[in-house]
Amino acid sequence: MIEKAYITSKQTATFACPKCQKSKTVNVSQYAALDKIVKVKVKCPCGYAYISILDKRRQYRKETNLHGSYTRIVKGREAEGGLMTVKDLSTGGLKLQISEKHGCAAGDVFKVEFHLDDPQRSFIRKKAIVRNLDKQVAGMEFAPNEPADKALGFYLLK
Numbered sequence: 001m002i003e004k005a006y007i008t009s010k011q012t013a014t015f016a017c018p019k020c021q022k023s024k025t026v027n028v029s030q031y032a033a034l035d036k037i038v039k040v041k042v043k044c045p046c047g048y049a050y051i052s053i054l055d056k057r058r059q060y061r062k063e064t065n066l067h068g069s070y071t072r073i074v075k076g077r078e079a080e081g082g083l084m085t086v087k088d089l090s091t092g093g094l095k096l097q098i099s100e101k102h103g104c105a106a107g108d109v110f111k112v113e114f115h116l117d118d119p120q121r122s123f124i125r126k127k128a129i130v131r132n133l134d135k136q137v138a139g140m141e142f143a144p145n146e147p148a149d150k151a152l153g154f155y156l157l158k
Helices: 150-157
Strands: 003-006 012-016 023-027 038-043 049-055 062-074 077-089 093-098 109-115 123-134 137-142
Touching (some): 012 049, 077 150
Parallel strands (some): 003 049
Antiparallel strands (some): 012 023, 038 049, 062 077, 062 109, 077 093, 093 137
C-alpha cells in the first residue's frame, strides 16, 4: 500500500512508517513546486522501506464514508436532489458520490447535509460549488460565504 504525506506551508512533510508507526518530518521544498504527482522511497530506521506520495493540497482531506443528501440550487431556488456519500472531507470542501444520474456540471451550487460519525453525530449543512466532476463523483468547494464549522474542524483533527 502506498502511504501519503502532506506538504505543509513550511514545505515539510511528515512520513509515518506503516510498520512501526515512527514518524519523521523532512524538508521537501525541492518537490513542492513540481506540478506532478511525486512518489518518494522512504526507509525507516526500523529497516522497513515503503513508497509515499507527497500531497500538495492546501488542506488535509480525511477519507470518510458518510451518508447524506444534496439539493441543487438553480437560480437561487432549491431544485432536484438526492442521496449522496461523502468520500472525503476537508475544512474547504468535500468529495461526494451521487447515487442517482444527474444533470449537474462544474460551477453548480449544491446544499449538502450529512452527519459526521463523531460521538455527537454533528450535523453539517453547507452550500458547496462543484469544481470537478467524474461520472457520479463530484469534487466540491464550500461556498465562500459559508462560516467555519467548529465540529468539522475538531472532526478533521481526529
